[in-house]
Amino acid sequence: MPDLLVADLSRWQFALTAMYHFLFVPLTLGLSMILVITEGAYVMTRKEVWKKITKFWATLFGINFVLGVATGITMEFQFGTNWAYYSHYVGDIFGAPLAIEGLMAFFLEATFVGLMFFGWDKLSRPAHWMVTCFVALGSNLSALWILIANGWMQNPVGSEFNPETMRMEVTNFMEVLFNPVAQAKFVHTVSAGYVTAAAFVLAISAWYLLRGRHVGLAKRSIMVASAFGVLSASSVIVLGDESGYVAGESQKFKLAAIEAMWETEEAPASFTVVGIPDREDRETHFALEVPYVLGLIATRSLDEEVSGINDLIAEARKRIVNGVAAYDALQRIRANPEDAAAQEAFAATREDLGHGLLLMRYVDDPRQATEDQINAAADDLVPNVALTFWGFRFMVGIGFLYLAIFAAGFYFMNLKRNLPRWYLHIAVLAAPLPWLAAEFGWLVAEVGRQPWIIDGVLPTHLGVSSVSAGHVITTMVGFTALYGVLLIIEMRLMLRAIRLGPSGGPVVPLGGGGISDAIGISRPATPHADPYDK
Amino acid sequence: MELFLDFATLKVIWWGLLGILLLGFALTDGYDLGVASLLPFVARKDEERRLVINSIGPMWEGHQVWFILGGGAIFAAWPLVYAVSFSGFYIAMFVVLAALILRPVGFKYRSKLENPAWRSRWDWALFIGGFVPALIFGVAVGNAMLGIPFSLDDTMRMSYEGGLITGFLNLLSPFALLAGLVSVAMLITHGAGWLVVKLELGIVRDRAASVGTYAALASFILFALGGVLLLVMVDGYRMTGSVDGNMLPNPLRKEAEIANGAWLANYARYPWMIIAPVLGLAGSLIAFAGFRRKSALAMVGSATAITGIILSVGASMFPFILPSSIDPASSLTVWDSSSSHFTLFFMLIMAVIFVPIILFYTAWVYKVLWGRVTTEEATGAKGEHAY
Numbered sequence: 026m027p028d029l030l031v032a033d034l035s036r037w038q039f040a041l042t043a044m045y046h047f048l049f050v051p052l053t054l055g056l057s058m059i060l061v062i063t064e065g066a067y068v069m070t071r072k073e074v075w076k077k078i079t080k081f082w083a084t085l086f087g088i089n090f091v092l093g094v095a096t097g098i099t100m101e102f103q104f105g106t107n108w109a110y111y112s113h114y115v116g117d118i119f120g121a122p123l124a125i126e127g128l129m130a131f132f133l134e135a136t137f138v139g140l141m142f143f144g145w146d147k148l149s150r151p152a153h154w155m156v157t158c159f160v161a162l163g164s165n166l167s168a169l170w171i172l173i174a175n176g177w178m179q180n181p182v183g184s185e186f187n188p189e190t191m192r193m194e195v196t197n198f199m200e201v202l203f204n205p206v207a208q209a210k211f212v213h214t215v216s217a218g219y220v221t222a223a224a225f226v227l228a229i230s231a232w233y234l235l236r237g238r239h240v241g242l243a244k245r246s247i248m249v250a251s252a253f254g255v256l257s258a259s260s261v262i263v264l265g266d267e268s269g270y271v272a273g274e275s276q277k278f279k280l281a282a283i284e285a286m287w288e289t290e291e292a293p294a295s296f297t298v299v300g301i302p303d304r305e306d307r308e309t310h311f312a313l314e315v316p317y318v319l320g321l322i323a324t325r326s327l328d329e330e331v332s333g334i335n336d337l338i339a340e341a342r343k344r345i346v347n348g349v350a351a352y353d354a355l356q357r358i359r360a361n362p363e364d365a366a367a368q369e370a371f372a373a374t375r376e377d378l379g380h381g382l383l384l385m386r387y388v389d390d391p392r393q394a395t396e397d398q399i400n401a402a403a404d405d406l407v408p409n410v411a412l413t414f415w416g417f418r419f420m421v422g423i424g425f426l427y428l429a430i431f432a433a434g435f436y437f438m439n440l441k442r443n444l445p446r447w448y449l450h451i452a453v454l455a456a457p458l459p460w461l462a463a464e465f466g467w468l469v470a471e472v473g474r475q476p477w478i479i480d481g482v483l484p485t486h487l488g489v490s491s492v493s494a495g496h497v498i499t500t501m502v503g504f505t506a507l508y509g510v511l512l513i514i515e516m517r518l519m520l521r522a523i524r525l526g527p528s529g530g531p532v533v534p535l536g537g538g539g540i541s542d543a544i545g546i547s548r549p550a551t552p553h554a555d556p557y558d559k
Numbered sequence: 560m561e562l563f564l565d566f567a568t569l570k571v572i573w574w575g576l577l578g579i580l581l582l583g584f585a586l587t588d589g590y591d592l593g594v595a596s597l598l599p600f601v602a603r604k605d606e607e608r609r610l611v612i613n614s615i616g617p618m619w620e621g622h623q624v625w626f627i628l629g630g631g632a633i634f635a636a637w638p639l640v641y642a643v644s645f646s647g648f649y650i651a652m653f654v655v656l657a658a659l660i661l662r663p664v665g666f667k668y669r670s671k672l673e674n675p676a677w678r679s680r681w682d683w684a685l686f687i688g689g690f691v692p693a694l695i696f697g698v699a700v701g702n703a704m705l706g707i708p709f710s711l712d713d714t715m716r717m718s719y720e721g722g723l724i725t726g727f728l729n730l731l732s733p734f735a736l737l738a739g740l741v742s743v744a745m746l747i748t749h750g751a752g753w754l755v756v757k758l759e760l761g762i763v764r765d766r767a768a769s770v771g772t773y774a775a776l777a778s779f780i781l782f783a784l785g786g787v788l789l790l791v792m793v794d795g796y797r798m799t800g801s802v803d804g805n806m807l808p809n810p811l812r813k814e815a816e817i818a819n820g821a822w823l824a825n826y827a828r829y830p831w832m833i834i835a836p837v838l839g840l841a842g843s844l845i846a847f848a849g850f851r852r853k854s855a856l857a858m859v860g861s862a863t864a865i866t867g868i869i870l871s872v873g874a875s876m877f878p879f880i881l882p883s884s885i886d887p888a889s890s891l892t893v894w895d896s897s898s899s900h901f902t903l904f905f906m907l908i909m910a911v912i913f914v915p916i917i918l919f920y921t922a923w924v925y926k927v928l929w930g931r932v933t934t935e936e937a938t939g940a941k942g943e944h945a946y
Binding site: 090092109114119137138139140142148192493496499504518 | 641
């Protein structure tokens with residue numbers, strides 16, 4: 026039986042490296058799209074201003090991009106180093122999207138990103154824009170394949186257990202590719218990346234405006250960022266991946282944990298806005314509830330029930346008992362592959378094999394488990410309710426806040442033609458929030474599905490490698506030190522590049538014509554000297 | 560579903576694709592590993608170093624994907640190999656990852672500040688990011704040939720002999736270190752070949768040619784020495800009993816043993832395989848001649864040498880991929896450690912579609928960036944985005 030300490034340490038290391046990786050990924054996803062927009066404006070209008078704007082944001086993109094690439098290397102190999110049994114158990118399915126990500130997406134992105142920086146003088150305008158488009162396409166497709174892999178962990182469709190090879194094997198790749206959980210996650214995650222990048226561009230531009238520097242660049246950038254931001258923030262809210270949570274078993278636990286909903290309510294369930302979830306007493310203190318709303322959000326209907334935690338535990342307990350029968354049948358098949366009775370018993374119970382394996386936290390052989398151990402294993406299926414509940418609320422709160430910020434920016438910029446200073450201050454101060462929301466989103470999705478590494482198939486603690494705690498502590502210290510130093514360096518270079526601003530002096534100031542003026546379809550920007558643009 | 564390639568054929572195809580991935584990585588990212596290993600020695604002044612760095616600046620990122628793709632493809636096609644090797648080489652793998660993490664950052668951040676101490680530190684980081692992986696990849700191949708001290712239980716959970724420190728130190732046996740040096744020599748030869756082709760005429764290119772001459776010679780001697788050791792000292796592995804190539808992948812369904820000279824047995828059975836080591840040796844000599852004349856022949860030679868050396872490892876070990884030194888029956892072979900029939904088929908279709916597309920656009924990028932890199936370009940006089 027694997028060491029529980031090694032499992033906990035490996036989870037900490039995975040969380041550390043994944044969350045660190047995800048400091049850089051959202052900005053890469055979104056900023057690549059913003060570069061496509063600003064360079065598109067350059068190709069259409071042939072105005073040097075847009076080239077300068079593109080090059081400026083590309084510089085910041087580059088500083089961020091390399092750390093995304095560097096820390097992504099760790100992610101690709103960490104399944105093998107720290108989750109070896111997991112890799113064996115599900116590599117037949119899980120490995121494929123990772124390999125296809127390399128083939129279809131990462132090659133595209135990485136091969137063209139060098140040309141994007143080095144190719145300005147070597148390519149025609151449309152050819153260079155095409156290169157930028159390939160970089161954006163590559164990074165977004167990358168997210169698609171990674172989330173297909175992750176979606177399968179959350180909702181393992183299209184596969185079944187093979188007793189001869191002792192692992193899960195593919196039965197239907199189309200189901201894996203078109204997994205509803207993966208689709209919802211993809212749209213939600215890339216939209217979150219777009220929000221992050223729009224917030225980033227908005228904040229830096231607002232800072233320039235507050236200091237009265239690079240006014241032309243800043244105003245044009247705010248125009249792009251606020252419009253792009255309104256669309257992305259709407260998408261990230263409407264297409265939240267909560268919609269996928271009705272699909273799988275652990276997703277039901279996750280949904281119930283997000284709402285801290287202990288008892289099943291009659292449809293449509295009410296939504297708990299805030300409260301203090303208490304795992305011991307299985308109730309939420311000081312809950313502030315809004316009737317009907319949860320049922321609508323979670324099931325998109327008025328008459329479908331959302332299950333409460335207590336009922337889910339009772340259901341899961343039955344599956345654990347059934348899982349013990351599956352485990353027993355599996356042992357008999359392995360002793361004698363020709364045993365027809367065992368095969369029949371396994372076929373009837375194989376869906377619950379994973380639930381039987383949950384008992385291996387307490388006993389080596391699930392068939393020896395006591396009633397108390399079965400009850401404990403059923404209780405283990407409840408994730409960390411407080412973290413999931415609050416993580417979700419922070420994430421959603423930040424999403425709505427940013428929708429308002431972008432909408433206000435769009436309004437001030439395009440209708441009022443003037444951005445009030447209080448608004449600029451808010452735009453600068455709010456800048457770290459999208460990153461926080463993304464990290465909370467990851468926590469809700471991944472903590473919310475514990476104790477499974479593959480929902481209903483493989484418990485997390487069984488997935489680890491046969492390494493010692495000392496091994497994992499060594500690498501965890503190593504990664505923390507290396508990542509810490511790199512983060513400090515990155516922030517320093519990023520801030521320096523922002524302070525320096527676009528190279529080659531100020532951009533032509535923007536006239537009063539809003540979008541039509543910015544993209545040059547009404548009249549050329551008036552070349553008067555802008556007193557603030559120094 | 561009926562697939563028109565049988566399981567055994569697909570396993571052999573994916574064994575070949577594993578070789579192609581390794582070759583893709585060594586032939587493309589090999590330039591970058593070699594160039595980075597050479598950086599502090601062939602270039603001394605700042606503009607010289609920028610010249611060298613910018614010669615690979617636009618391309619290294621695409622090259623590196625061969626490594627990432629290698630990881631993903633091994634995961635998809637050879638999940639047990641992925642699991643056993645990366646968790647078995649745990650600490651070595653961490654060192655490789657840490658070194659490779661320094662590389663992208665070094666390229667991008669080095670020239671962002673004028674400070675000489677800052678730049679010098681990143682130059683050494685780039686050196687580490689080139690030299691350390693080149694060495695450890697070779698050492699890992701050496702250990703794969705020697706066998707890894709692992710065994711599988713009947714649930715396919717692996718266990719390893721050796722603790723945190725001893726496990727790592729055990730990797731550093733003389734044969735494995737020799738394999739590491741072969742890898743370093745061949746990749747430095749390749750990197751030097753790149754610099755001879757890509758750099759403007761001048762002192763840096765001359766230095767690269769001169770280092771390349773020695774590296775090519777070293778590559779020849781060390782590789783030949785490795786072959787001699789396989790003959791006289793290092794034991795190989797062989798299967799005992801018959802194996803059905805179409806078997807469901809389960810390593811515990813076979814017998815294997817350690818045997819003297821077993822890594823050379825394939826050359827007796829299939830004499831045409833001898834072409835691999837011949838290419839390895841001849842390539843180094845061609846590279847040597849190329850460096851003497853400072854011509855592109857050096858790069859042709861180094862590419863031939865890399866191809867020959869990697870194919871030699873595959874030819875010697877087939878059908879073994881990762882033999883186990885403490886329990887030969889747990890060894891992972893082509894027949895018993897792959898994914899399912901269907902996954903191998905599906906992934907083959909993906910590879911057949913996407914690899915030609917990748918090669919096409921990579922070639923286009925090479926074409927756009929064709930020609931020698933000049934100091935003027937590299938130091939940012941033309942184009943502020945240079946490294």
